[in-house]
Amino acid sequence: MIQIDNLSFGYTSKKLLYKNLSLQLETGKIYGLLGRNGAGKSTLLKNIIGLLFPTGGSISVNGFVPRKRLPSFLETIYFIPEEVYVPPLTIHRYVELFSPFYPRFNKEQLQEYLERMDVQTIDKLNTLSFGQQKKFIISFALACNTHILLLDEPTNGLDIPSKKRFRKLIASIMNEERMIFISTHQIRDLDNLIDQVIIVDNGDLLLNASITTIADKLCFRTVDEWHGEEPLLYEEEHLKGMSIVTENVHHEESKVNLEHLFNAITDNPVMAKTIFNK
């Protein structure tokens, strides 16, 4: 479990990126951390893994304080940054050198994940394309079987078929012991994958709700014209009419559109908070 209490963080002491952020993340879920460029998504992940230290408040990850970077903590969590690092080694040699650090690493699983992600090579990893490198690291990270997996913009650099494979793979390896925390601004890549949505903007936590709660509180519709009484959180005109997001006052069933949700929440944070706090 990740427990964040009153987290404050800033790259300079004068300008804080996060101020008194509190968040609780539980195992068995896939979290989607959404935010604009520069909203502080990577910063939050780096605070959780212990690459950056909070200026105020506290973070506890399964009882560990991340900033201590203890081996017993690091072997339970894997962080994949937006740009991955692969040394000039073959897959075989990479596994030989890096896997001993992760006690739950499973070689057969790695083989399976590599096949599913379509990474098959005997060449050195640094000669592969960026997308291939990223797919290898994702497969390796999953085979390490850490309790927590932090992914920063995992679909950046992946082609369309690879994005689909990524989603399928992540969904298939999920279990009650694991927690996956995915940060992205490519919202569509997380469609049908995440259980809980977290939206941050300008260091504020705008939303932390499950997909079920979101569907319960908001209504996502496509209409020709809107004459309803509920105020619009978001509207977007297109060829087929108008996509809108409103409060779900009549308990209608609708499919959550992450992109529209994100725009609705970031455009009308106060109204959104009022709806979700009801």
Place this chain on the structure above:
Amino acid sequence: MNNVFNLRRFGWLFRKTIMERPVQLLGLMLLVIALDIMIYAFCKAVSGFDLAQSCSFVIGITGGGCFLASFVYSHFASNASGSSFLTLPASTFEKWLCGVLISGVLYTAIFLLFYKLMDTTFISFYHKGLDAKGPFYKELYDRVQPFQLMGFVANKTYIMFFNFAGCMLIGTLYFNKAPFIKVALVVCAICFGAFLLNLLMANMFFKDVNSAFPYFFVYVTEGSQTGRLELPTGTLKNLNTVFEYILPSILWLLALLRLKEKEF
């Protein structure tokens, strides 16, 4: 689980560090060795064996050691490799010790072995080239002897190595890009500043200062004679202890603290 030091885990880390970038690591060592041969040969041709031995030893140990020290923590040149290094499940102490062993022990051992071999080879060629029946054979033969690895020059060089390599280790953890150049500039600036300060102080206390070098000497000219001022024996001994043991220990341990507090 021991979160500070575990021999098995340290073995994995050491193996990973060596095998991860073998070409760069060995290439760097070979480059230093090749440069050292050239320096030895050049100095021998220009000035003879004394300069060749001292110069190549000082540059090889201090320069090469600093190069290696800047390399062992060079992961921070990119976001990806820096994150990978810091989040690898090994303790900060183990990561620090790995860098210290590679730059401080492994490189030094390899270089000393190589240096002994190189020096012996050059001297042996010189001895073989002498005319054994010549009138000055013995004198010429005895004039060139192997470099004393525990002699005065060597000992001063080891002190320089431990101080400069310590600076380089810390500097690499502060400057993520081009640490070798940046640390070298900072160290040069500090040395130059110390030199100027020393000269200023010397001029304040003594008239007709001829030259002054921090820590080593102040030369004063009186009439037609020049005299060397030295520190009192006790003070010099204490100062030597600072440069030989205390300062290097502080520098190398500061690298550990910096690595522990490194944010990336």
